Amino acid sequence: MTEYIDLTRLIRDGLKAYPGDRNTILKKSKFLEKDSYNNYLLETGMHTGTHIDSPMHLTDNPNFLYEYPLDCFIGHGVIIDAGELKGDKNGKKFQTKIKDRDVVLLYTGKAELFGSDEYFEYTPDISEEFLNLLIEKNIKMLGMDCSSPDKFPFPVHRKLFSNKTLMIENLVNLDFLLNVEEFEIIALPLKIEADSSIARVIAKIEH
């Protein structure tokens, strides 16, 4: 049996954007009674809610997100409790856990604070050693249930982007994966001529 877990935050009117960006606007634009069909108009930045960052977000990399192969967005998943990162001074703890080309998820437990100042100010403890391990393993994506792995000048973003590693921010439901042995991550962004994109992110578990 195949089970899917949705790791995506719901897009609704007023969804709070990262400080500096505009909140999402989602309005009903056509009405069944009057127009004979329903439709909604969405106005959103590409870094609001659950989304995938590509190097163009912070660098002069010329590739739009749609130019990345689909293989970048789908892969074997591994989850790490961000609380365990703190004691990890050499990344060795995760040497065997993380495999080549994995999608690595960081569970921070902050998802429930979404929208608050605390949520947008929090960043996990990512050591340089851990970051080097992610590069060494050439992971496909680093995902997390918080708004960012770092603050200006964004050393984690930049290091990962230098390796063309993508990032997924504002995930939810990662706690459901904490005790799952094997799962696949399918993280599909829009096919869009933009630096990054809002995305639907799910985990696939075979029972």
Added chain:
Amino acid sequence: MTEYIDLTRLIRDGLKAYPGDRNTILKKSKFLEKDSYNNYLLETGMHTGTHIDSPMHLTDNPNFLYEYPLDCFIGHGVIIDAGELKGDKNGKKFQTKIKDRDVVLLYTGKAELFGSDEYFEYTPDISEEFLNLLIEKNIKMLGMDCSSPDKFPFPVHRKLFSNKTLMIENLVNLDFLLNVEEFEIIALPLKIEADSSIARVIAKIEH
């Protein structure tokens, strides 16, 4: 080896909407040189480009698209050349080809006309018998590389919606699947509080 084929139309500024809706607006909203990061602002209806229709589009069904189980969006694919529908007066030709809970794709060859009047006016020949077969097989989704399976008052939409069958419109690259024996369709819409949603749709082929 796993191969992925992208069946999604590129979202770019000015992407043409179905007559009556507004064309997509996609503008760069933040600039690396000035703002220290890039971002894009997207304004789009939910029925523009490659998208998934749910019953709320044309009926008073109260469920937003995000409320459908993820299992509805992923399934075994089967492709049918729309040219073969015409001679099919009883749906028998496809009785064995279409399996229970398949995702059925109609290849119309019209994708290259996208944006023209001809594109938006075309509808494939879908007989009542064929439609009954889709209901009998309880297919998950009917996808096509044209803008709509029908015109007002939308009998195909309504029949499928009465069975809670979803539809995917404005697909591309379906010709790549015509000679593929086995493939899976992964069609992920946004997780959005709307009747329907723009989506990333891909085919997965195991070699």
